[in-house]
Amino acid sequence: MSLETLWLALLGLLLAGYFVLGGYDYGVQMLHSFLGSRGGHEAERTPRNAALDAMAPFFLGNEVWLVAFIGVLFGAFPHLEGSLLPGLYPLFVAILVGLVLGNAAVQLRGRAHSARGRRWWDALIVFGGALPALCWGLVVGLLLHGVPRRADGSFHIGFGEVLSPFVLACGVTTALLFAAHGATFLALRLPPELASRARQSGTTLVRAASAVGCLTLLLTLVGSGASMTNRVTSAVLAVLFAAALAGAWWCLSCGRFGRAFVATCCATVLPVLLVGAGQYPYVLVSSSGAGMTVHEAVTDGATLKLLTAFGGVLIPVILAYQTWSWWAFRGRTGRRHPNYF
Numbered sequence: 001m002s003l004e005t006l007w008l009a010l011l012g013l014l015l016a017g018y019f020v021l022g023g024y025d026y027g028v029q030m031l032h033s034f035l036g037s038r039g040g041h042e043a044e045r046t047p048r049n050a051a052l053d054a055m056a057p058f059f060l061g062n063e064v065w066l067v068a069f070i071g072v073l074f075g076a077f078p079h080l081e082g083s084l085l086p087g088l089y090p091l092f093v094a095i096l097v098g099l100v101l102g103n104a105a106v107q108l109r110g111r112a113h114s115a116r117g118r119r120w121w122d123a124l125i126v127f128g129g130a131l132p133a134l135c136w137g138l139v140v141g142l143l144l145h146g147v148p149r150r151a152d153g154s155f156h157i158g159f160g161e162v163l164s165p166f167v168l169a170c171g172v173t174t175a176l177l178f179a180a181h182g183a184t185f186l187a188l189r190l191p192p193e194l195a196s197r198a199r200q201s202g203t204t205l206v207r208a209a210s211a212v213g214c215l216t217l218l219l220t221l222v223g224s225g226a227s228m229t230n231r232v233t234s235a236v237l238a239v240l241f242a243a244a245l246a247g248a249w250w251c252l253s254c255g256r257f258g259r260a261f262v263a264t265c266c267a268t269v270l271p272v273l274l275v276g277a278g279q280y281p282y283v284l285v286s287s288s289g290a291g292m293t294v295h296e297a298v299t300d301g302a303t304l305k306l307l308t309a310f311g312g313v314l315i316p317v318i319l320a321y322q323t324w325s326w327w328a329f330r331g332r333t334g335r336r337h338p339n340y341f
Helices: 003-035 042-058 061-076 078-087 089-111 115-145 165-189 192-221 231-254 257-279 301-328
Strands: 282-284
Touching (some): 003 042, 003 061, 003 165, 003 192, 003 257, 003 301, 042 061, 042 165, 042 301, 089 115, 115 165, 165 192, 192 257
16 A cells, blocks of 8 residues: 555544544534423433533544544645635634534533523534534535536635535535434433433434435436546445444334444444545546546655654554543443533
């Protein structure tokens, strides 16, 4: 395997890791207001507090994967970064706005001294999860559909491209998938009396994500969807995506929350694989001409060798930290874990 391919695989690994770990953060935030009761007493808001406490030990740590992804994008693929970030600038700004508002709301909600203040923070928590989830889906949809690349290598995304049926369907599918992933995470982490509520939400969301996902497949079949270079690989990944959603629904229905969480983890990884493996050797597929290949996007060989030395140390540290945090805070929330927010 060449260094170019190795670093492309590493870039995909970091983004896939963030989709898995940050995905259930987004999902828990989106479900935050729907898990609590409608009453006004603090005891009736216990499910909401428990949902936030379930993700609290991993909350900010999961964003390490996003930081590492951006670092690899800037360091190893500067030409891709130079085309990708300016072209998708509005979507990435929206993702950052959602991250900032969501993180602030999760941590400041507990300091509100009135029911009205808590309702405002609750709304921001949901918004801070839904906006990045939707925008990441739009980014995936644009990359799958192809971007209008100019002769100088740059491209600009207008409302026409973002509001196309296929891209919108990808955005909604990803948002529903992350919400289902968050519900499955809560079913695995919450006490049994609250896990059943998360299970019911999860089964409904998995069915909804499957239905909208079928629309993206239909649009692709009629020629208005994804532009894939490796069609056989893409078809296999699409089948695996459908199988992962079906497995998640089945396991949730049977109360096998651990297996359901593994299934939703696989489902969140597969869109990243579809962009990478389905369009290889291109990293950007153009809807109006030649795309950008891995060789055109990557930095020079000397820089890659230097980065490999750092990556060989950094990536195992990230994996070790994530493994330790999951082991240290394993099990369901309750008396064993304190209230974080």
